[in-house]
Amino acid sequence: MIQAQSLTKFYGEHPAIRDLTFEARKGEILGFLGPNGAGKTTTMRILTGYMPPSRGRAQVAGFDVVEDSMEVRRRVGYLPETVPLYPELSVVEYLSFIGSLRRVASLDDRIDAVLEEVHLVERADSYIGNLSKGLRQRVGLAQALLHQPEVLILDEPTIGLDPAQIIEVRKLIQGLRSDRTVLLSTHILSEAQQICDRVVIINKGAIVAEDTPAHLQSQLAGAERLVVRVADGDAELRRRLQAVQGVVGVQDGPSGEIEISSSPGRDVRALVARTVVEAGHDLLELRAVGVSLEEIFLQLTADETAGSDGG
């Protein structure tokens, strides 16, 4: 549904994105994850036909974003990061305006349906200027959905919302997937983890990783970690734990616990428990700690920063 090949965009001399190649399939929610300024918005603006790439090509719903820009625009629903609203219009007036520009058939019925979809029926006649940020975000989503687009591109759809609103918008997005392709940018890792089928991590304009959230986690996790809490742990115990087969590191945790790293794929829990008991200590707690996507993200983007600084 979305195919980007070697997309590159320069702002003056500065490359905002470099050689981005990725794909989003039909019915998939693809997360575009990266820190602020990574090039997410630039990529989305290219895919929506707002501006062309300096190099590379992109196809959306089978149409080239430069050569068939109008066809692409007809098939894409777009919610920019700053929700583009006219505060002096009511929700219905706003949707009517967008709907007529997009030549939506049976516009009144579509407006009713989309208001239902984003739970805004009661606020249909409210002026947009009087709505809360969360409600405005929903109005923005409603305009993106109005023409029943095959592809939905959402730039940071939960930014600036309160936790309850965030949960609501995420639910809404998950409910949209059925027959649509959704490309969603975010700098919140848990968001990508929760709602995306696949994640593309982008930093400084380049892709640094691409996979399902679960795969990314397991492949990039590297060493696995255990947290062990014992009564009266001493240096001798730490030496013994260090000697356990498969253990690659023993460290003191921030609140008195012992953190043990093991080789990838090695389950050392039973051996560690036995070692603690055999050394005459009471084992109070033993748990495996997964490496979070957050850590992977920081690791990847830090590597990239170091790499580009060096180059």
Added chain:
Amino acid sequence: MRNVGIIAGRELRHYFISPMAYVLAILLYLILGGLFAINVYFGLQTGQVNPDGRLVIGPMVTILIFTTPIVTMRLLAEEQSTGTIELLLTAPVRDWELVVGKWLGALGFMVALMAVTWVYPLILHRMTNPGIDQGVLVSAYLGLVLMVAAILAIGTLVSAFFRSTLAAAGATLAVILLLWIIGGFASGAGGANELARYLSFVSHFYDNFYRGVVDLQDVVYYVSLTVLTLFLASQVVESRRWR
């Protein structure tokens, strides 16, 4: 073309719900009404009301030159500062359709504003015998509409360069004043003076339309100035693509 109509319609509705537009209308009608009333009052005192329908058009030109930047300042500047331009230009709308739609909406508002002032010549016509010269009146209003259309196009172009509406208004006023006074420099003959006279957009109005003369050359001047300026405005909007 349909998009132009939709955008113009929204723009026009915006003026009719914006307080700024009403302030402008009240200001215009107060000044013109006052001038008209004074003229008629003194006319009645001397027993001779001047049957000149242009009584209000002369002052209106000056007022409009100073107030039109307020009408155009937000046209594209506001869309750019609020990000709604991204909404419009990721819908199947071409850059020029947006620009022309915006300009046309503003023109619709200004024409409505000016149309109301026709009431003064009508009153004058009833008060005098044999009435006023309708030909001069029609020609003056035609010239006024053409001139305002050109000023609005200039305002639209300037607004495309800015995100701040205030900056857009200031810059538009500066450009309009320059085009207004440029004719004043053309005192003698010669190529440069001729050019200055040709560029001065009030001279095309006062020298002909205002006197009841509709010269094709003046019509061409205002229409080509409008078209050229709107074309440039579209180019400025499109420049986001290669910036």
